[in-house]
Amino acid sequence: xxxxxRLTVIxxxxxxxxxVTPAVASVVTDAxxxxxxxxxxxxxxxxxxxxxxxxxxxEELSRAEAAxxxxxxxxxxxxxxxxxxxxxxxxxxxCEAVGKGPAAWRALDIGFEPGVTxxxxxxxxxxxxxxxxxxxISLSDNLKPWALIERRLRLMSEADMAxxxxxxxxxxxxxxxxxxxxxLKDCRSADTPVVMATAVGRSQERIVxxxxxxxxxxxxxxxxLILVGSSATRLIDRPGRTPLVYTERFARxxx
Ligand code: SAH
Numbered sequence: 001x002x003x004x005x006r007l008t009v010i011x012x013x014x015x016x017x018x019x020v021t022p023a024v025a026s027v028v029t030d031a032x033x034x035x036x037x038x039x040x041x042x043x044x045x046x047x048x049x050x051x052x053x054x055x056x057x058x059e060e061l062s063r064a065e066a067a068x069x070x071x072x073x074x075x076x077x078x079x080x081x082x083x084x085x086x087x088x089x090x091x092x093x094x095c096e097a098v099g100k101g102p103a104a105w106r107a108l109d110i111g112f113e114p115g116v117t118x119x120x121x122x123x124x125x126x127x128x129x130x131x132x133x134x135x136x137i138s139l140s141d142n143l144k145p146w147a148l149i150e151r152r153l154r155l156m157s158e159a160d161m162a163x164x165x166x167x168x169x170x171x172x173x174x175x176x177x178x179x180x181x182x183x184l185k186d187c188r189s190a191d192t193p194v195v196m197a198t199a200v201g202r203s204q205e206r207i208v209x210x211x212x213x214x215x216x217x218x219x220x221x222x223x224x225l226i227l228v229g230s231s232a233t234r235l236i237d238r239p240g241r242t243p244l245v246y247t248e249r250f251a252r253x254x255x
Contacts, residue, residue: 005071011115015201036080084117119164122197140170157187160254178217
């Protein structure tokens with residue numbers, strides 16, 4: 001059987017249209033069918049005749065399977081993620097569905113288009129907090145045990161890496177961020193700069209910069225990205241402007 005369909009997994013960035021790459025915009029224009037979480041699809045310009053399948057945020061695998069089935073029947077399909085599709089998003093769900101699915105899905109034309117991920121947008125608001133080595137951890141324990149999250153927070157602290165923390169509010173009543181800060185206070189210095197960037201690029205954007213000692217998880221919601229400094233992260237106060245936060249390019253062996 002000749003398969004003519006195509007599936008492209010795209011990332012539309014954290015919010016503003018200016019952060020949608022031209023490559024992603026052209027996939028959107030070209031697609032006959034779009035699959036994604038409803039609020040993400042709502043951010044894209046529509047075109048007559050285009051079919052939109054808005055799904056719930058927790059149905060990643062079944063959404064990926066539906067999109068693959070549509071592509072297998074010959075449609076040009078786009079699967080939409082916020083930010084970058086490879087960062088805690090749809091790209092791995094699509095790969096997983098291909099691995100588990102019918103053999104015909106392996107013959108499909110499947111592509112991935114990167115997007116601006118939330119940590120890069122958040123970092124750009126304050127300077128260069130991720131300017132040296134850093135690690136990225138999701139605080140969601142939907143797909144992994146909380147004990148593993150704590151272990152990774154400790155090990156990355158021992159390695160003196162800056163951190164980008166996604167999904168800080170996925171546990172009940174924001175317990176994730178609260179518990180993560182308790183662990184980090186135990187293994188990083190109290191004056192470590194922390195940036196809490198909420199809804200970056202949108203009208204409700206809020207950037208809070210605090211020493212780790214003052215962080216208790218308040219003011220954090222599901223649109224917040226947390227950046228935690230290393231021992232080489234500095235804060236420069238500026239009159240009438242947000243401070244600059246940056247991580248020095250030179251790193252020493254942690255004590
Ligand atoms: N694929 C997305 C991440 C999905 S996980 C990306 O690459 O950005 C969802 C988490 O991303 C949220 O809980 C939050 O931590 C972060 N996030 C997404 N959009 C954001 C925004 N506009 N501002 C701050 N954080 C955001």
